[in-house]
Amino acid sequence: MTLWKFYKDEISKGLGLEYIELREKFESLIVVFYKKELLEWYLSKPSSQAFLGGLGYEGHMTLEEKLQLLRERFSCSCPDEVGIFLGYPIEDIQGFIKNEGKNSLMCRYWKVYANPDRAQELFETYDKAKASIARSIISNTTLSAPDINYRPN
Known part of the structure; x- marks a missing residue:
């Protein structure tokens, strides 16, 4: 801190x-x-x-x-709408609220309630961004933002 x-x-x-x-x-x-x-x-x-x-x-x-x-x-x-600000698919946020956090299809960065293939693609994008930033910080090199311009449908 x-x-x-x-x-x-x-x-x-x-x-x-x-x-x-x-x-x-x-x-x-x-x-x-x-x-x-x-x-x-x-x-x-x-x-x-x-x-x-x-x-x-x-x-x-x-x-x-x-x-x-x-x-x-x-x-x-932690308000439910934080998912919107983090780029989570609206269907998953609504599914989380409706199901009270239960009965998800899969879970990684968030609980998935719809379109797991799209969610997996987003998870991989998040993983790459996280790894890129961690490598930059650890190696004390000039930081550069990973390609996080992914725009889901």
């Missing part, structure tokens, strides 16, 4: 990503990295807007306002 607090802006800049600290608790911190334009695109999808609109995220809100609302909701628990 001490290293993160000292180097967070340098890490973010080196990765070419923005970040938000969602919750700090005891000796842990939840941080989400994102590409602003990609997250704005994903949140602007009609399905994302409809889902978030039902939870109080107004259509006129800026990305920063939506992220602040997410942070506020994170102070009590």
